[in-house]
Amino acid sequence: xxxxxxxxxxxxxxxxxxxxxxxxxxxxxxxxxxxxxxxxxxxxxxxxxxxxxxxxxxxxxxxxxxxxxxxxxxxxxxxxxxxxxxxxxxxxxxxxxxxxxxxxxxxxxxxxxxxxxxxxxxxxxxxxxxxxxxxxxxxxxxxxxxxxxxxxxxxxxxxxxxxxxxxxxxxxxxxxxxxxxxxxxxxxxxxxxxxxxxxxxxxxxxxxxxxxxxxxxxxxxxxxxxxxxxxxxxxxxxxxxxxxxxxxxxxxxxxxxxxxxxxxxxxxxxxxxxxxxxxxxxxxxxxxxxxxxxxxxxxxxxxxxxxxxxxxxxxxxxxxxxxxxxxxxxxxxxxxxxxxxxxxxxxxxxxxxxxxxxxxxxxxxxxxxxxxxxxxxxxxxxxxxxxxxxxxxxxxxxxxxxxxxxxxxxxxxxxxxxxxxxxxxxxxxxxxxxxxxxxxxxxxxxxxxxxxxxxxxxxxxxxxxxxxxxxxxxxxxxxxxxxxxxxxxxxxxxxxxxxxxxxxxxxxxxxxxxxxxxxxxxxxxxxxxxxxxxxxxxxxxxxxxxxxxxxxxxx
Numbered sequence: 001x002x003x004x005x006x007x008x009x010x011x012x013x014x015x016x017x018x019x020x021x022x023x024x025x026x027x028x029x030x031x032x033x034x035x036x037x038x039x040x041x042x043x044x045x046x047x048x049x050x051x052x053x054x055x056x057x058x059x060x061x062x063x064x065x066x067x068x069x070x071x072x073x074x075x076x077x078x079x080x081x082x083x084x085x086x087x088x089x090x091x092x093x094x095x096x097x098x099x100x101x102x103x104x105x106x107x108x109x110x111x112x113x114x115x116x117x118x119x120x121x122x123x124x125x126x127x128x129x130x131x132x133x134x135x136x137x138x139x140x141x142x143x144x145x146x147x148x149x150x151x152x153x154x155x156x157x158x159x160x161x162x163x164x165x166x167x168x169x170x171x172x173x174x175x176x177x178x179x180x181x182x183x184x185x186x187x188x189x190x191x192x193x194x195x196x197x198x199x200x201x202x203x204x205x206x207x208x209x210x211x212x213x214x215x216x217x218x219x220x221x222x223x224x225x226x227x228x229x230x231x232x233x234x235x236x237x238x239x240x241x242x243x244x245x246x247x248x249x250x251x252x253x254x255x256x257x258x259x260x261x262x263x264x265x266x267x268x269x270x271x272x273x274x275x276x277x278x279x280x281x282x283x284x285x286x287x288x289x290x291x292x293x294x295x296x297x298x299x300x301x302x303x304x305x306x307x308x309x310x311x312x313x314x315x316x317x318x319x320x321x322x323x324x325x326x327x328x329x330x331x332x333x334x335x336x337x338x339x340x341x342x343x344x345x346x347x348x349x350x351x352x353x354x355x356x357x358x359x360x361x362x363x364x365x366x367x368x369x370x371x372x373x374x375x376x377x378x379x380x381x382x383x384x385x386x387x388x389x390x391x392x393x394x395x396x397x398x399x400x401x402x403x404x405x406x407x408x409x410x411x412x413x414x415x416x417x418x419x420x421x422x423x424x425x426x427x428x429x430x431x432x433x434x435x436x437x438x439x440x441x442x443x444x445x446x447x448x449x450x451x452x453x454x455x456x457x458x459x460x461x462x463x464x465x466x467x468x469x470x471x472x473x474x475x476x477x478x479x480x481x482x483x484x485x486x487x488x489x490x491x492x493x494x495x496x497x498x499x500x501x502x503x504x505x506x507x508x509x510x511x512x513x514x515x516x517x518x519x520x521x522x523x524x525x526x527x528x529x530x531x532x533x534x535x536x537x538x539x540x541x542x543x544x545x546x547x548x549x550x551x552x553x554x555x
Contacts, residue, residue, distance in 0.1 A: 031059060039065050043073075043123070066119035074126050075104055078447075078465060106446045121555070125534060128554040129448075129461060129484075135553045136488035138540070139171065139178075142547040148217065150547060151198035154530040154537045155210060158226065159549060162214055164194035168233055170210075170226050173535060173551050181226060183233040193218035193241070197250040197259075203308070211254055215247025221259060223252075223271075223284060237271075237284040251304035251315070257287060258304050258315050264295035266333070268315055270341045291335060291343055297321050298331065301395040312344070313337040314418065318397035320404075323352055328391045330404060332416065334423050349423040351414055394451075398443040401464050404428075405438035405451060413464060433483040434458055440529050440538070450531050451483075452538055459486040459529075459536065459552065486536070486552055 026034075038046060038060055046065070050057040104110070110117045128134060142150060146163040153160045159171040167184040185195075197215035210226040212233075219242030225234050245262030252258075255271040269287035298319040307314045316334040323329050329352050336344040394405040402414040402425065411431040417424040434453050441451040447465040452458065460483040529538035536552040 027055075034059050035062055035065070038062070039068065043069055061120055063115070063117070063119045066123050067117075070107075070119055070123045070126070071104070073123070075107055079103065079105060125555055132461060132484040132486045133554070134486060134488050134536075137551045137553070138548045139551070140546055140548045141169075141171070142166070144545045145541060145547055148194050148196055150539065151195055151214075152528055152530070152537070152539050152549070153198050153200045153212075154532060155200045155202060156532060157534070158210060158228075159537055160198065160200060160210075160212055160226070161549075162195040162198050168195075168212070168214065168224060170231075170233060171549065173537065173549075173553075180231045181233045183224070183235070193220065197221075197247045199250045199252040199304075201252045201254050203253060211252065213250055213252040213257060215250045215259060216241075217246035218242075219244055219246060219261060221247055221250065221257070223257075237286070239286075248300070249302045249304050249317075251306050253306035253308055255287075256306050256308070256313060256315065258306055258317075260302055260304060260317060264298055266293040266295065266317055267291070268335060288341075290337070290341055291346070293333065293335075293346065295319075298333075299391075301392055303395050303397040305397055305399065307399055310339075312339060313341075314399075316397065316399075316418075318395055318402055320392050320395060321350065322391075330392070330395065330402060330414065330425070332397070332402065332423065332425060334418060347423045349416070349425045351425040351428055393438060394440045396441055396443045396449070398445070401443045401447065401449070403441050403443050403449055403464075405441040407437040409434045409436060409438060409453075411438055411441055411451060431462065431482060433460055433485075442530050444531055448531075450529055450536050452529050456538070456540055456550075459538070460484065461486060461536075488552060 029037075034056070038049065041049065046060050046069075050060045110119075110122060141161060142163065142165075146165050148164065151162040154173075157172065157174045159173055161169045161171065164185070167182060169179055169183075170181040172178055172180050185193075193216040195214050196217045199213045201211035201213070209228055212224040212226065213221060214224065215221045221239045222235060223237040225236055226232075227234065242261065244265045247259050248262050249260040250258065255273050257269040257271070259267050259269070261267075268290045270290050271287045272285045298317070299321060301320060303318040305316050305318070307316075314334055314336055316332060318330060318332050321329050321331040329350060332349045333346070334349075335346050338344060390406050390408060392404040393407055396403050397416070399418060400416045402416050403411060404414075405411045409432070411434075412428040413431055414428050415426040417426070434451065435458060437454040438451050439454040441449060443449045443464070447463060449462040449464055451460050451462065462483045464482070529536060531537065534553060534555040536554075538550050538552075540548050540550045542548070
């Protein structure tokens with residue numbers, strides 16, 4: 001047998017590998033069969049199929065395929081942590097993919113929209129959140145820091161700012177940051193008082209307009225509405241100044257308004273209920289004061305909240321509180337009302353046992369709060385005492401999560417139980433990950449929180465449900481796996497596809513920020529930050545003194 005040389009063998013092997021069937025068997029299949037085949041592919045293979053042909057690109061972008069992928073990655077793991085369906089015999093039945101709203105938890109509104117929901121876009125958005133991948137932009141809003149400090153709030157892509165010099169302004173963070181509406185204070189206030197508190201009503205009105213409440217240093221407050229169609233701000237109500245000091249915190253969920261003054265007076269108001277269309281166009285009648293509570297030991301930072309449901313309304317204030325022999329802890333005061341505004345009860349909860357008494361508590365009182373209008377009941381929840389010794393730098397409460405931040409680079413997470421029978425704060429659980437003092441933290445919906453360090457260069461997204469899971473890996477999840485560091489990147493379209501589709505996602509997540517030089521010149525001011533479904537917004541201040549809105553867009 002004649003031996004062939006090495007080069008001939010290599011050429012023969014190369015020709016064998018290149019040999020292929022000239023017939024296109026895939027294109028002969030119907031769209032229905034191709035959709036079935038594509039539904040079995042993992043996401044990174046699905047995105048690669050989009051690059052093969054225009055037909056496959058259209059089929060691989062099918063909404064039902066991405067809806068199923070969204071459920072498997074983001075809804076099913078969360079549902080598996082619910083107490084009622086953790087058993088092995090229930091997993092196969094309770095966690096199967098379905099379009100029933102009961103199986104989609106807080107993602108139910110996406111299902112309700114039907115064909116209006118772009119499931120591929122929603123999947124990519126949640127994927128970017130989980131990897132900390134976003135685009136970072138800045139918009140200058142003040143040449144120098146105003147006194148009192150600038151107030152900022154975010155809702156549904158609209159940023160509302162309030163300060164003594166520029167008045168009330170609305171900024172759009174979508175399609176390029178720009179000021180879409182503004183209003184000077186001299187047209188809508190009783191005096192030249194500066195704003196001291198700001199809140200946005202997160203519930204939508206019939207016309208989609210945005211309701212805003214502003215508190216002032218003279219104790220007055222006003223209600224305003226942003227007309228998105230006309231891009232204008234209008235004043236609807238002005239309350240007279242008060243002798244109880246400036247408004248230090250405010251919460252708004254129409255028709256309820258909750259205020260906290262510098263004299264530690266908590267007041268709950270209710271506006272007359274009229275149809276949404278009329279309330280958006282004209283002035284509002286004066287509100288009725290439902291209750292007033294005088295605080296004895298509530299210290300800042302504070303967090304006010306209003307929760308409305310079909311069965312009633314709950315208003316609450318979370319606050320820092322000094323305790324004997326243990327430094328600082330937190331407290332939660334809650335008022336429960338009927339849908340008509342009748343107060344059912346007032347109750348108190350703290351995460352320390354009854355053997356400890358708050359500092360400066362009145363000897364003849366039943367708790368750190370006393371009723372100022374009509375006597376109400378107050379219950380104290382007794383739980384195992386776990387309290388950090390340092391005073392919190394930030395506090396945020398969105399039921400059921402109460403999150404505090406500290407200057408020692410840590411945070412503490414409390415789970416709050418609030419129902420008709422009890423108000424209960426569970427023991428605190430430490431959250432670590434920051435490398436410098438945590439200046440601000442904010443809890444949003446779906447068990448997600450965002451925190452920022454004092455320098456502004458360490459921004460983290462936290463999955464709070466992972467931190468409170470009851471599995472054997474709970475301790476590891478709290479310390480190392482519950483947060484993702486936000487790393488803005490500038491990538492080309494091909495790099496974005498590679499980041500989204502393949503095994504290099506973890507590598508790209510750790511790449512450096514290309515605009516680090518610009519970031520070094522910005523530091524957070526007062527630790528304010530907030531976020532919605534698509535972006536995180538924080539208030540930054542450059543070394544020269546100018547202030548800017550820093551937007552991290554995950555879409």
